[in-house]
Amino acid sequence: MDDKQARNGIVLTEAQKKSRRQRSIAIALALGVLVVLFFAVTIVKGPAVLVRPI
Amino acid sequence: MSIVEHHIDLATPRISEAEVADFIALLKPRVMSLVIFTALVGLVIAPVHVHPVLAFTSILCIAVGAGASGALNMWYESDIDALMSRTANRPIPRGRIAPQEALTFGMTLAFFSVMTLGILVNWIAGSLLAFTIFFYVVIYTMALKRWTAQNIVIGGAAGALPPVVAWAAATGSLSVEPFLLFLIIFFWTPPHFWALALFRSDDYARAGVPMLPVVAGPDATRLQILLYTIVLVVVAVAPWPLGYFDAVYGVTSLALGCGMLAFAINVYRRREGRKALRATRSLFAFSILYLFMLFATLLIEVVARAVAPSIW
Numbered sequence: 001m002d003d004k005q006a007r008n009g010i011v012l013t014e015a016q017k018k019s020r021r022q023r024s025i026a027i028a029l030a031l032g033v034l035v036v037l038f039f040a041v042t043i044v045k046g047p048a049v050l051v052r053p054i
Numbered sequence: 055m056s057i058v059e060h061h062i063d064l065a066t067p068r069i070s071e072a073e074v075a076d077f078i079a080l081l082k083p084r085v086m087s088l089v090i091f092t093a094l095v096g097l098v099i100a101p102v103h104v105h106p107v108l109a110f111t112s113i114l115c116i117a118v119g120a121g122a123s124g125a126l127n128m129w130y131e132s133d134i135d136a137l138m139s140r141t142a143n144r145p146i147p148r149g150r151i152a153p154q155e156a157l158t159f160g161m162t163l164a165f166f167s168v169m170t171l172g173i174l175v176n177w178i179a180g181s182l183l184a185f186t187i188f189f190y191v192v193i194y195t196m197a198l199k200r201w202t203a204q205n206i207v208i209g210g211a212a213g214a215l216p217p218v219v220a221w222a223a224a225t226g227s228l229s230v231e232p233f234l235l236f237l238i239i240f241f242w243t244p245p246h247f248w249a250l251a252l253f254r255s256d257d258y259a260r261a262g263v264p265m266l267p268v269v270a271g272p273d274a275t276r277l278q279i280l281l282y283t284i285v286l287v288v289v290a291v292a293p294w295p296l297g298y299f300d301a302v303y304g305v306t307s308l309a310l311g312c313g314m315l316a317f318a319i320n321v322y323r324r325r326e327g328r329k330a331l332r333a334t335r336s337l338f339a340f341s342i343l344y345l346f347m348l349f350a351t352l353l354i355e356v357v358a359r360a361v362a363p364s365i366w
Contacts, residue, residue, distance in 0.1 A: 012069060019073045026074045034170070037111055041174045044107045 070155060076145040080128055080156055081121030081163075088345075089120040089216045092239060095349045096217025096232055098356045100224035108175060112223035115171035116216050118163050119183045123190040123212070125160030129153050130195050134261040140254055160191075171223065179223035186215040200262070203269040210243030211236075234293045235349075241286040242345050245279045245318060249338040252276075252321075253331055276322045279337070283318035287311035290348060299352065306351045314344050 012020070042049050093116045097109055104112075128135065128144055136147035145151040164187050172180025194209030202208075214236045221232035248266055251258060252275055255267040267275045290311055294304025317337040324330045 010069065015071050016069050019071045022074050023070075023072070023077075026077070034166070037114070037170070038174065040107045041111060044105050 068152065070152065072145070072151045072155060076150040077159060079145050080125040080151065080159060082124030082127075085124060085213075086117055086120050089213075090117050091346070092235070092349055093117075093216040093220040095352050096220035096235055097224050099231060099235075099352055100221050102225050104224045109224070111174050112171065112179065112220060115167045115175070116183060116219055116223075119167035119171070119187055119219075120216065122160045122163035122167060123187050125156050125163065126187075126191040127195045129156040129160055130191070131199075132156075134200075134263060137261040138254075138257040140257055171219075175223045176226045178226060178228070179219050182215065182219045182222050186212055186219060189215070200264070203264050203266045205264070206247040207244050210240050210247075213243060214239035231293075231298055234289075234298055238286070238290050238348065239345070241282060241289050242341065244282040245286065245314075246338065246341040246345075248275050248279050248282075249321065249334045249341065252334040253338075273325065276325065280318045280322045283314055287315055300355065302355055303348075303351050307348060310344050310347055313340060317341075 090113060093113055097104065097112060128146055131141075132144075132146035132153050135141035135144050141147070146153055146156055164184075168180050168184045168187070171183050190209070190212035194205065194212055198205040198209050217235040217239070218228065218232040221235075222228055251265040251267050252272055255265065255272070258265040259268045266278060270278075287307075290307045291304060293299040294301065294307065314337075317333070317340045320333045321330075321337050324333045
């Protein structure tokens with residue numbers, strides 16, 4: 001480890017930054033889909049959404 | 055000896071360069087597409103009206119659950135994947151994703167798919183999906199695959215469950231019809247995978263996986279393929295005379311079954327050289343078409359009945 005790297009901590013390469021950004025966007029989209037899904041099913045089922053017989 | 059040169063040093067911390075495409079590859083998209091299709095058929099043949107949002111939610115959860123199983127399978131099998139030419143390009147042996155990342159990814163998807171299906175649809179379907187993932191990962195991948203030549207026979211149950219899960223999602227209960235679909239996929243699995251194993255037996259032998267051609271030899275495998283194909287054809291036609299599916303399905307199943315049987319007989323008879331190789335490849339390819347056409351017939355029947363009930 002050289003002096004510059006020691007001062008700055010771990011420095012991401014461009015490839016690492018790019019792939020991290022891609023993964024972050026994918027996670028955000030997946031969470032968005034989950035939220036929309038729960039919202040849509042709540043609207044479709046109405047109060048019955050709380051009735052969940054085993 | 056590994057046939058790939060990329061290895062991840064787990065002892066030192068690393069920053070992932072895995073891209074979204076690598077994680078998608080972990081989901082085994084081709085297997086997932088078959089799961090989605092068979093689950094869709096299980097859903098639409100159910101004798102109830104399912105709201106499109108709930109139908110979409112069910113299929114999405116089943117698809118994600120199947121993807122989770124694929125990711126966990128690749129996590130556990132990364133050592134033998136590196137030894138086989140068919141699997142050496144998967145993200146873990148290629149060094150794109152660390153095994154720990156695949157494990158976390160798979161467990162997260164498994165948790166969310168089961169919980170979402172259980173909470174939003176019903177817990178019978180959620181429990182069945184959890185059992186399917188457990189069966190594929192623990193029973194098939196961890197226990198059976200490296201232990202017995204019957205691995206894909208018993209493990210085939212996991213691949214046969216998606217239409218049952220979908221039926222349970224639609225109706226909230228179980229019945230004979232999804233069990234019939236289960237049996238068709240269950241008995242389809244051995245001829246399909248043993249055909250693959252016949253022309254990939256060197257791969258499996260190198261990795262130490264006791265597939266039937268490696269353990270019992272190609273001739274015994276050819277006989278087993280033929281026997282299972284006979285059972286498959288009978289099981290696939292049976293719902294017609296039993297009154298569960300109608301004549302269009304019955305005749306299609308009979309015609310496709312004759313084709314499947316012809317390919318299996320060809321595999322049994324041709325044992326040497328390029329003709330033998332071509333016969334096994336042909337059976338493998340036709341088996342995919344066979345299952346697709348069989349389930350597509352059921353799907354088309356339901357759609358035709360909905361579009362033109364008086365004609366049908």
